[in-house]
Amino acid sequence: MTSMDFLLLTKGPLFQIAIAIFALGMLVRLVEIFALGRPHNYAAARGGQLIPGLKTVYKRFNPDPGTFKRAPFDVIVGIIWHIGFVVALLLFIPHIELIKSMFGVTWPGLPNPVVDAVTAITLFALLATLIHRLTHPVKKFLSTPEDYLIWTVTFLPVLTGYLAYHRLINPYPLALGLHILAAEIFLIVLPFTKLTHIFTAFVARWYNGAIFGRKGVQS
Amino acid sequence: MTEFSLERGLNALREEMDAPVASFFSSCVHCGLCATACPFYVETGDPKYTPIHKLEPMRLLWEQEYTLWGKLKSKLGLGKQVTDEMLEEWEPLLYDSCSMCGRCSMVCPVGNDIHYMIRKAREGMVASGHAPEGLIAASVRAVNTGSPMGLQWKTLDVQIKHVETATDLEVPIDKQGADYLVLLSSMEIINFPEYLEAITKIFDHAGVSWTLSQQCFEATNAGIQIGSKDIAATLVQRVVDAAESLGVKNVISPECGHAYTAIRWEGPNAIKRAYPFKVFHIIEVLDQLRAAGRIKTEGKEMDRLSMHDPCNLARKSGVIQQQRSLMDLVADNFVDLEEHGKFQWCCGAGGGVSSNERAEELKMAAFKRKKAQIEQVEPERMVTMCATCRTQLEEGLEEFNMDIPVVGLTEMIADHLVERDKPDDAAAKAGG
Structure with missing residues (x-):
């Protein structure tokens, strides 16, 4: 197999399979959650659920001052790499063109050097989170093989993207093929691991805000 | 109560699974920030007191029975099972080291309401016969x-x-x-x-x-x-x-x-x-x-007062401003603890911890967070509105040789009532 064959494989059938597993898997996960429902609540409500729920969805992007003081590394590095990942994913012009070709929607991107810098920062931040996970007593204690697996499948698309952009792997079709393969692994692994939090965290935050909101507390 | 068994415990846990629980377990990325919100972890430094870890048996059951992937894994004989030994090991984590104060639920970045799940997990512990003796005795007395x-x-x-x-x-x-x-x-x-x-x-x-x-x-x-x-x-x-x-x-x-x-x-x-x-x-x-003008007070407490918000009242029920409005009525020199209201720290005794003799040492360890908060503000007295919190504050402050009396807010209001005119009851003057 030539590197071009490899690229065509990753851009073609493998991409279709990955998208299908991701979409179907995530749909199943969401159905599994919502199908459980919530029992009727007979207690007289003090406040609403919808708005407090939505506020909590937003507020958890921005931790309370006490948490920031007690875990500044988590807050700062966590925010940096999440934003970096999303910027590289959604504002890199070739990615936008791929999305346009698939869904027909489009938006303006950032200049390549900007995305390049963001990617480099994201890589460093992700490495820092790995070191933190391996050394912080609580994180080390909680971590399971799955945590290291999802770190790896998150790190690889960013790393291979960076290497491909800088032509650090040759030939180029191989570099691009590896990047696409890494993204496909990410998509395939997502529904079966805690990477689901990309979607379910919004659901969880809403329920949290709704449960507290009903009792008159904005969580 | 009927026979306890692992199967009854698991059934009780199954009954507690709902959409919020499934969304919470689906979202945890093991960041461990809940530990920084927990007085039991903060004051002992032992990672096993990380709030989300206390839910591991419930999470395991959820994964195995409520996710397609988990069902597949357990069909293939992969993954751990929830056993009686596991529940026994988790009993002190779910009871001795958790006052269900709900502070972790306020800080979890993915939004997990952890204390909501702790309350549910305890149903499984009771049904499987893994509840602490002190709490069983209190429950039996309460029923009888x-x-x-x-x-x-x-x-x-x-x-x-x-x-x-x-x-x-x-x-x-x-x-x-x-x-x-x-x-x-x-x-x-x-x-x-x-x-x-x-x-x-x-x-x-x-x-x-x-x-x-x-x-x-x-x-x-x-x-x-x-x-x-x-x-x-x-x-x-x-x-x-x-x-x-x-x-x-x-x-x-x-x-x-x-x-x-x-x-x-x-x-x-x-x-x-x-x-x-x-x-x-x-x-x-x-x-x-x-607010209706039906309480008329005279005089004010002049010493430096601070307040402990009971978790159940403030964070878990939204009663936060009321106690402060009442303090304004009778206190001249009131200062809030730095983290108060919905972000207050638990006294360490709630959620059954104080009825569980085995938890005595942990209860006092968790109190150290409250103690640190009090030391920061240096009040002459503390005011609260929960008998369990009040007892814990009194015992804790005494343990650390801090001469800070604790008073109930209701009594403090009663002490400042303007004597009502009662023409046909002269003896009323004898009261107060």
């Missing part, structure tokens, strides 16, 4: 005698007579159609008799129509603490029966945190129907009376 401390009406009756003599006021008992049914907690009756005297004076002053009930005077609910919906329903039903037979419009929960969440939020769900009356914490009622 009506009080978790085995206290009987005749003990309360003696106290009522004392209050009547001291105040020259009547303590109404079994008054049909009163506006408010007043409940008490056994701990309050034993440790803080001042409370009953205080409300007797305040309600007389404000002209409130109220009553105690001989049928049911206990507000606390050991079933909520141990995690048994059945016991909780039995105990709540007694309150509902008493309130309905007297035809009261409102029920007042005393200066107790969990009693309030038990009756206010969990009670209707335990008995599966809405109440025909409203439920208030005494602090809510006092603040309503204040």
Whole structure:
């Protein structure tokens, strides 16, 4: 197999399979959650659920001052790499063109050097989170093989993207093929691991805000 | 209670699985930030006290039975099973090192309401026979005698007579159609008799129509603490029966945190129907009376006062401003702890920890967070509105040789009432 064959494989059938597993898997996960429902609540409500729920969805992007003081590394590095990942994913012009070709929607991107810098920062931040996970007593204690697996499948698309952009792997079709393969692994692994939090965290935050909101507390 | 078994425990856990729980377990990325919100972790530094870790048996069951991937894995014989040994190992984590204060639920970045799940996980622990002895004993006493401390009406009756003599006021008992049914907690009756005297004076002053009930005077609910919906329903039903037979419009929960969440939020769900009356914490009622101008006070406390918000009242029930408005009425030099209201730190004794002798050491360790908060503000006295918190603060401050008395807010209000004119009752002057 030539590197071009490899690229065509990753851009073609493998991409279709990955998208299908991701979409179907995530749909199943969401159905599994919502199908459980919530029992009727007979207690007289003090406040609403919808708005407090939505506020909590937003507020958890921005931790309370006490948490920031007690875990500044988590807050700062966590925010940096999440934003970096999303910027590289959604504002890199070739990615936008791929999305346009698939869904027909489009938006303006950032200049390549900007995305390049963001990617480099994201890589460093992700490495820092790995070191933190391996050394912080609580994180080390909680971590399971799955945590290291999802770190790896998150790190690889960013790393291979960076290497491909800088032509650090040759030939180029191989570099691009590896990047696409890494993204496909990410998509395939997502529904079966805690990477689901990309979607379910919004659901969880809403329920949290709704449960507290009903009792008159904005969580 | 019937036979306990692992299968009953697992069934109880299955009953507790709902969409929020599934969304929470789906979202945890093991960041460990919940640990920084937990006084039991913060003050011991032991990672096993990380809040989300306390839910591992429940998470395992969820993964194996409520996710396609988990079902596949367990069909192939992969992955750990929830066993009796595992539940036994988790018993101290779910009871001794968790006061269900809910602070972790406020900080989780993915939004997990962890204390919501701890409450649910305890159902499985009770049904599988893994609840702490101290809490079992309190529950049995509550079911059999009506009080978790085995206290009987005749003990309360003696106290009522004392209050009547001291105040020259009547303590109404079994008054049909009163506006408010007043409940008490056994701990309050034993440790803080001042409370009953205080409300007797305040309600007389404000002209409130109220009553105690001989049928049911206990507000606390050991079933909520141990995690048994059945016991909780039995105990709540007694309150509902008493309130309905007297035809009261409102029920007042005393200066107790969990009693309030038990009756206010969990009670209707335990008995599966809405109440025909409203439920208030005494602090809510006092603040309503204040707002309506029915409490007239004179003089103010001049020393430096700070306040401990009970978790059950503030973070878990939204009663935060009321106690501060009441403080303004009677305190000249009030200063809040840095993290207060919905971000307050637990005293360490709630959620059944104080009824669980085995947890004594952890309870005192967790208190150190509160102690640090108090040291930062350097008050001369602390004010609170929960008998469990108050006892814990008193014991903790004494343990660390800190000479800071703790007072109940209701008593403090009663101390500042303007004496009401009572032309045909000159003896009223003897009170106060």
